[in-house]
Amino acid sequence: MMATPLLELKSVTKTFGGLTANNQVSFKVHPGEIVGLIGPNGAGKTTLFNVISGYYAPSHGQILFNGKDISGKPPYELAALGIGRTFQVVKPFPGLSVLENVLIASFLRYPKRAQAEEHAWHILETTGLADRAEVSAAGLTLAGRKRLEIGKALALKPSFLLLDEVVAGLNPTEVDLTIELILKLRDQGVTILIVEHIMRVIMQICDRLAVLNYGEKIAEGTPAEISSNPAVIKAYLGETAA
Amino acid sequence: MRSKIITLSILVVLALGVIPLFVSDTFVLRILTEAIMWIGLAITFDVLAGYTGYLNFGHGAFFGIGAYTTAIMMVRANWPFTTALLAGAVITAVCALLAGFPTLRLRGAYFAIATWALSLAIQQLALILTITGGPDGMRLPPFLDPVYFFYLMLGVVSATFFLLWYLLERAPFGLKLKAIREDELGAQSLGLNPTRLKIQAFVLSAVPTGILGGIYAYWITFIDPASTLSDLVSDQALVMVVFGGMGTLIGPIIGAVLIFSFKTIFWAYLSNFQLLYLIILGAVIALSVVFLPNGLWGTIKNRKNRRDGPKKVEKSMSRDAEADKNIEKKSTLAAELKACTQKDGVK
Numbered sequence: 092m093m094a095t096p097l098l099e100l101k102s103v104t105k106t107f108g109g110l111t112a113n114n115q116v117s118f119k120v121h122p123g124e125i126v127g128l129i130g131p132n133g134a135g136k137t138t139l140f141n142v143i144s145g146y147y148a149p150s151h152g153q154i155l156f157n158g159k160d161i162s163g164k165p166p167y168e169l170a171a172l173g174i175g176r177t178f179q180v181v182k183p184f185p186g187l188s189v190l191e192n193v194l195i196a197s198f199l200r201y202p203k204r205a206q207a208e209e210h211a212w213h214i215l216e217t218t219g220l221a222d223r224a225e226v227s228a229a230g231l232t233l234a235g236r237k238r239l240e241i242g243k244a245l246a247l248k249p250s251f252l253l254l255d256e257v258v259a260g261l262n263p264t265e266v267d268l269t270i271e272l273i274l275k276l277r278d279q280g281v282t283i284l285i286v287e288h289i290m291r292v293i294m295q296i297c298d299r300l301a302v303l304n305y306g307e308k309i310a311e312g313t314p315a316e317i318s319s320n321p322a323v324i325k326a327y328l329g330e331t332a333a
Numbered sequence: 334m335r336s337k338i339i340t341l342s343i344l345v346v347l348a349l350g351v352i353p354l355f356v357s358d359t360f361v362l363r364i365l366t367e368a369i370m371w372i373g374l375a376i377t378f379d380v381l382a383g384y385t386g387y388l389n390f391g392h393g394a395f396f397g398i399g400a401y402t403t404a405i406m407m408v409r410a411n412w413p414f415t416t417a418l419l420a421g422a423v424i425t426a427v428c429a430l431l432a433g434f435p436t437l438r439l440r441g442a443y444f445a446i447a448t449w450a451l452s453l454a455i456q457q458l459a460l461i462l463t464i465t466g467g468p469d470g471m472r473l474p475p476f477l478d479p480v481y482f483f484y485l486m487l488g489v490v491s492a493t494f495f496l497l498w499y500l501l502e503r504a505p506f507g508l509k510l511k512a513i514r515e516d517e518l519g520a521q522s523l524g525l526n527p528t529r530l531k532i533q534a535f536v537l538s539a540v541p542t543g544i545l546g547g548i549y550a551y552w553i554t555f556i557d558p559a560s561t562l563s564d565l566v567s568d569q570a571l572v573m574v575v576f577g578g579m580g581t582l583i584g585p586i587i588g589a590v591l592i593f594s595f596k597t598i599f600w601a602y603l604s605n606f607q608l609l610y611l612i613i614l615g616a617v618i619a620l621s622v623v624f625l626p627n628g629l630w631g632t633i634k635n636r637k638n639r640r641d642g643p644k645k646v647e648k649s650m651s652r653d654a655e656a657d658k659n660i661e662k663k664s665t666l667a668a669e670l671k672a673c674t675q676k677d678g679v680k
Contacts, residue, residue: 143520170524182519184406195512198505199524209503243523 095158097122097251097282103152105135105142112138114306115152120251124223125283126272127293127314130303133327136286137179139303140255143284144176147167156251170199175249177240179256179286185229189220192228196246200303211246218242218272234265241272254277254285258292270296294318302326339581342498346491353480364481364597366486366552371573371593373490375585376497380538383580383642384501385531386514387440391432391448392542393526393566394455394533395479398427398544400561401445404471405464407551414476418547425543426536433535438515449564455563462516469556476665480550493541498582500537510534511580569596572614576621578628587629592617 094114096119105113112135120126128136140202141147143154148163155161161169166176193214197207215221218238228239237257244252247313254273266289273296277283287293293300293314300317302310304326310317317323354360374396380589381387399421404573406417436447459465501507509530550556567601569592577588592614599610625632 132429145434146518146521162661164528165519165526167526170522177521178522182516184515184519186515187508187511191508191511195505195525196523198509205504247524256491322638 094122095159096155098121099155099158099285100143101153101155103139103142103149103154105138105147106150109241112306113142113149116303116306116308117152118308118311120282120283120284120299121216122250122275122282123280124298125277125296127297127300128284128286128289128303129288129293129317130292134303135306138305138306140253140284140286143151143228144174144253145290170247170249173248173250175247176251176253177237177243177244177255178259179259181236181240182231183239183284184229184234185227187228188225189228189231189235189239189326190215191226193220193242193246196243199246200248213324214246217275218260229236230287230322237261237269240271241269250303251284254287256286258287258290267291297302301306335542339498342491342494346487351486352486353483358480362483366479366483367592367596368593369483369486369490370549371569372586372589373486373493374566374570375573375577375589376490376494376582377542377545378567379449379574379579379582379585380501380510380534381662382571382574382607383578383582383585384510387531388450388571389535389538390445390451390564390571391436391455392452392538392565392570393564393568393654394448394452394562395425395429395450395539395542396426396549397459397556399456399546399555401465401471401546402543403547404473404550405514407473407676408471409464410478411507412424414551418544420550421547422540422544425521425546426540429536429539430532433532435530448676449567452562452564452567456558459558459562466557468558470555470561471550473554473556475554476551482548483523485544485548485554488603489541489544492568492581494582496584497537503580506533514580534583568614572618574628576619576625576628578630578632578634581628581630582626584630614633643656670679 097159098120099116100119102111102115104111104115106323116139118126120146128139130136138257145161145164145168146165153160153162156169156172156174156301161172175293184195187195190208190211193211194207197210197214201207201210212221212224215224218241220235220238220242223235228236231239237260241254241257244254257273258269261269270292273283273285285293285297288331295313300312300314302317302320302323309326312320312321349365352365353362354668374392378389381389381392400423402424403414403417406413406420408413408621410417430447431453436444436451439447460468465471501510509520509525512523512525513527513530513678520527520610525596532565550561573588574585575588576592578584593615596610597611603609627635
């Protein structure tokens with residue numbers, strides 16, 4: 092038997108007026124796993140991320156983190172509990188330097204400025220941004236901004252990391268570097284839930300996958316199981332291809 | 334740079350401190366006292382406008398609340414000045430707390446409008462109540478010692494400046510506020526509670542302003558809604574901060590000195606053209622928004638940084654983000670999945 096899951100979704104539903112973005116989604120993420128969340132555009136992946144990270148309260152259902160109910164708790168409380176997240180549309184603080192960006196996140200675990208700075212430099216080295224520390228965050232390339240996004244989440248010292256399309260838009264070399272970084276984090280004991288469209292990445296790093304379509308979970312399993320699942324192929328490629 | 338600024342500030346305060354030893358001209362002391370007061374109003378305005386990204390048109394109301402509380406306690410309750418001033422600070426803090434909860438949920442122009450409306454409401458309240466003396470205002474027991482008020486104003490404003498400098502430029506608090514300014518939603522995922530930080534900033538900005546209002550009331554000995562609670566207090570503070578450079582603390586000081594000097598000269602020689610002063614004030618703000626978006630000090634700082642090498646250059650990136658979003662959408666996921674399923678290269 093596996094230990095208590097780090098994250099457990101119990102039939103989570105999120106509606107916006109008459110629109111159901113997530114319908115009765117349930118799955119578990121166990122400590123040390125990398126779980127991929129995939130699905131066609133508009134399947135409700137980002138909404139589900141926003142529900143898990145506290146930006147939206149679920150309309151129905153429960154979210155358990157370490158066995159405790161966290162449904163509806165605001166993002167800053169979840170950050171303190173150890174949940175870090177990145178945004179699909181990256182959110183750097185453009186008017187501040189790269190170092191300051193990471194420093195702000197470091198204050199959560201290190202309220203003293205000197206220690207926070209030390210921690211921030213350590214994060215910048217891990218994410219390969221140390222040589223750009225003094226640059227304005229607005230001056231980074233897309234790849235740099237995506238790394239900064241991961242760096243800020245990491246500075247929270249999370250036990251659980253939600254990565255929303257951190258690879259999309261990068262060139263192949265940058266993709267490989269990011270994959271390397273994600274695997275390194277897993278080895279350090281960080282559990283990861285990742286949304287990604289680039290299947291090469293998903294297939295390469297994920298232990299398990301959950302597939303969303305029209306807001307509902309249509310499949311769950313290992314990458315090999317998922318890639319031969321008729322329902323998934325139908326969702327992605329249409330009726331005839333299946 | 335930072336320690337240089339602190340050394341320079343201490344020198345400026347000391348230099349100002351010895352002025353009354355050499356200057357006994359009441360008029361000059363009066364001008365200097367008021368200039369120092371405006372520096373105080375500008376730097377406290379900057380806490381919200383520059384660091385947190387909220388334009389508070391109710392700033393003048395806090396000044397008025399401090400002034401009126403001090404006056405009411407001294408005149409109606411016969412309290413001594415210091416206790417009355419303290420009461421003014423406490424009441425201002427309570428008002429900031431109460432006003433902050435609803436208004437700080439709003440953003441941008443809506444926050445500006447809401448705070449402006451609140452300050453007008455306070456002005457109307459002072460006009461109709463009897464305890465405030467209505468439109469006739471209030472007379473305070475005169476205490477005509479220009480040197481005392483000069484030192485009091487200098488003491489309070491420099492204490493405020495060093496406190497703000499420590500909190501905003503040294504302690505984590507300033508960076509946290511800037512994170513709220515830059516991206517409130519993004520900041521939440523980094524463990525920052527925006528409501529709490531904004532209320533703290535609001536109170537931090539309001540309390541010294543209320544104290545300045547209390548000192549002003551005792552110094553001028555007469556307050557009325559038309560002068561003490563006029564929008565002009567917030568408006569002038571805004572022009573000083575924008576013209577000098579938002580979010581820098583130093584910029585607002587430069588702005589306050591320049592705008593106040595201009596005002597003094599203008600009123601001395603052209604007092605028949607009061608309307609013209611407002612028009613010029615409007616022109617200054619419009620021109621600085623267009624030609625000096627970072628204000629005088631911000632522009633100087635950016636120039637210096639550019640000369641020193643490729644360091645921080647403040648610039649908006651919203652357009653880049655839009656472009657990136659479009660690129661991201663173009664991933665051909667169906668084709669990739671097909672390729673992955675056909676090849677046996679799966680894990």
